[in-house]
Each structure stands twice: as C-alpha cells, then as structure tokens.
Amino acid sequence: MATAGKVIKCRAAVAWEPSKPLVMEEIEVAPPQAHEIRIKIVATGVCHTDLYHLFEGKHKDGFPCVLGHEGAGIVESVGSEVTKFNPGDKVIPLFISQCGQCRFCKSPKTNLCEKGWASDRYDVMSESDTRFTCKGKKVLQFMGTSTFSEYTVVNEIAVAKIHPSAPLDKVCLLGCGVATGYGAALNTAKVEPGSTCAVFGLGAVGLAAVMGCKNAGAKRIIAIDINPAKYEKAKVFGATEFVNPKDHNKPISQVLSEMTNGGVDFSLECVGSVAVMRSALESCVKGWGVSVLVGWTDMDDFAARPIQLIAGRTWKGSLFGGFKSKDGVPQLVNEYLEKKVKLDEFVTHNMTLDQVNDAIQLMKTGDCIRSVLSVSLQ
Ligand code: NAD
Ligand code: ZN
Secondary structure: OOOOOOOEEEEEEEEOOOOOOOEEEEEEEOOOOOOEEEEEEEEEEOOHHHHHHHHHHOOHHHOOEEOOOOEEEEEEEEOOOOOOOOOOOEEEEOOOOOOOOOHHHHOOOOOOOOOOHHHOOOOEOOOOOOOEEEOOEEEEEEOOOOOOEOEEEEEHHHEEEOOOOOOHHHHHHHHOHHHHHHHHHHHHHOOOOOOEEEEEOOOHHHHHHHHHHHHOOOOEEEEEOOOHHHHHHHHHHOOOEEEOHHHOOOOHHHHHHHHHOOOEOEEEEOOOOHHHHHHHHHOEOOOOOEEEEOOOOOOOOOOOOHHHHHOOOEEEEOOHHHOOHHHHHHHHHHHHHOOOOOOHHHEEEEEEHHHHHHHHHHHHOOOOOEEEEEOOOO
C-alpha cells in the first residue's frame, strides 16, 4: 500500500460543536501506532447515539469530534505488533473492545473490557488517543471508532475481522444497532420460548430486539411506539401486536397488564427515556418479569417504586447486546450470510457521507429506520 506509514488526508464529517450541522472537512489521519489498525471505512449507519452526542448529551469537552460508530471497512495498514490483521481484510470497528486478558473479558458474565478506550468515559476517546487532526486542531474520535470518515484508526482489541464475502453496506449495522437490540433480547433478557414480550421503541435497536424475541421463540411480541409508521416494519421482524401510547389515556403499563393478564414476561426499553424505562419495568409481570434498559441516556436519574423489584421483577441494562464484541460480531455476520439474522430490512435509505446531515434529519423526524452512508469506494 502506497499510503502505509504516511499521514492520509481524507474527507470526514466533523462535529465542531454541539447541536450544529456536521461539516465535511479534509482531515489528517495519522499512521497506526503499535497494536493499531488503520481502516478505510466503506459504509456506515447512523445510530441514535450519534444524535444523542450531538443534540442531547452536549458535553462540550466531547467536541470537535467525528461521529459514527456503526461502520464496516477494509484494513488499509497495520501498526507494529499487529499479527492477526492484514491490509485488505474486511473488518468492523467495535465501540466495545475485547482484549481477552482483563478480568471482565475473562468472565462469562459481561462483555465489558477494561483495556479499551471506554474505560473512563463512554463518548469520546481522550485527545492523546485520537489519530485525527483538522486545521491544526486535534479532533476527537467518537466511541473509539469515528466512522463518518474515509479513514480511521482503531486499536486491534476493538476490531472484528469478518467473512470476506460480507456486504459491508449491510453488515455495518452489526457494529451497533442490530447487534445491540438482538443481543439485548437473547443475551441479556434471555427471552424464553412461549413467552410474552414487549418492545418499547421501534428504531433499528427496537426492531432488532423484536427479531431477537422472535428467534428466541417468544409467542407474543407487543411492539410499542408513538409513531405508528413503524408498525409495518415491526411485523416484518415478528411483532404480533401493536400499541400506540398516544391512543390511551391510562398508563401504558396498565394497558399491557390488561392485554396480558398481569404483565409481560420480558420488556425491552429501546427509546432512551427514563419515563419509558419506568413504564417498561412496570409492564412486567410480578414474580419473574425481566426488564432491560437498552436506550441510551445519561442525563437524568430514573425512578421506580421499590415494591416493583421486591415483588420479583428484575431490572437490568445491556451494552452492545451483551455480545463479547470480537467473538460475537463475526458470528453475527455469518448468521446474516446464513440468513438467520435479517439486515437488509433495516435499511430504508442509502446515501453518501456528504448527505450525513440529511440522514441525521431523517432520524430526528422518525422517517427512517437506518440510513446507510457510502463512505469510500471499495
Ligand atoms: P431511533 O431514534 O431510530 O428509534 C427510537 C424509537 O423510539 C423511534 O421509533 C421513536 O418513535 C420511538 N419513541 C420515542 N419516544 C417513545 C415513547 N415515549 N414510547 C415509545 N416509543 C417511543 O433510535 P435507535 O437508533 O433505534 O436507538 C434507540 C436507543 O438505543 C437510543 O437511545 C440509542 O442511543 C440507544 N442505543 C443503545 C445502545 C446500547 O449499547 N445500550 C447501543 C445503540 C443504541
Ligand atoms: Zn449506536
């Protein structure tokens, strides 16, 4: 590769400050250091967590940054000590690392990893770890990945090598949204055959949770969203009933309780609202109901009455669907290739990186499931 060992100048969508449109800029991407991999990003999805950082979280010290964390690409070059990756490999950058050595990686109980960029915060990499510069200024890497850029640099503990025939404009969705929702149902909720489930929020994360409930053998899957335009898609993934909270003047937990003789066995919150988290918990049946937080928010405390848990409900959270990332993502890619996992059905818009602000707008208005942006030619 002619570019190996050199700084690459390429195009990226830079978020200079909170709540402002992203700006297409020429950035400089440093060569990978020891244990690092420089990736040419081919395709990326836009996930609500990108919008959260831009519009909702507003941590001023998280800017300027390059957003995007749901991408797929091809290895351009590798730093010293990297032995398991070669230029030309198809890869998915991972926002959760898997070093394989730390106490978390060694435990089957969690998919967290102590060595990754996210050990101290969950949004941007520290300035010393970022390999991006623009106009003489360091630009931060969002969620350790930054896929709204033609090239990015990621530590090898946060890169999954995937099947060479995988279509990158589809499997990119396994870098976040689909793996997250699907795994939340299978790995975290551990949905059981014959059970009744409720999924709150029918974006890509919620729809993937519906698919997980279905693949786990759930009998009833109640799909809940304030936007009824999402119900048709939810049916495709296996939802059996639909509820619009706006159609009812009583709490949604009461509606679900009446529909299910006391509440659902499993509920998944895929919105990112503490009020919905509470509703999802209260929609579970006493005795054994399990409610999983998947939606992302770190702004407000949540609340619930202790009796909810005392009466036997379990409230838990799920990061990246509980998948150990380097092991799980290549397997999910294979399951897609074997047609056990759907991906194409999530993609409602295909665009280019230059149209990233339009894609963000589509998600804001609820007019898409996933927009996939083509970033570089393969
Ligand atoms: P999205 O914006 O595409 O979907 C959210 C859906 O929730 C929309 O369909 C919206 O109409 C619906 N909604 C909004 N308010 C609602 C309410 N009160 N009741 C019912 N439905 C409501 O977002 P997405 O990309 O699917 O992401 C969903 C959430 O998951 C976000 O909070 C995101 O940040 C989070 N997330 C978490 C992880 C993780 O690892 N835990 C990973 C990725 C994304
Ligand atoms: Zn995401």
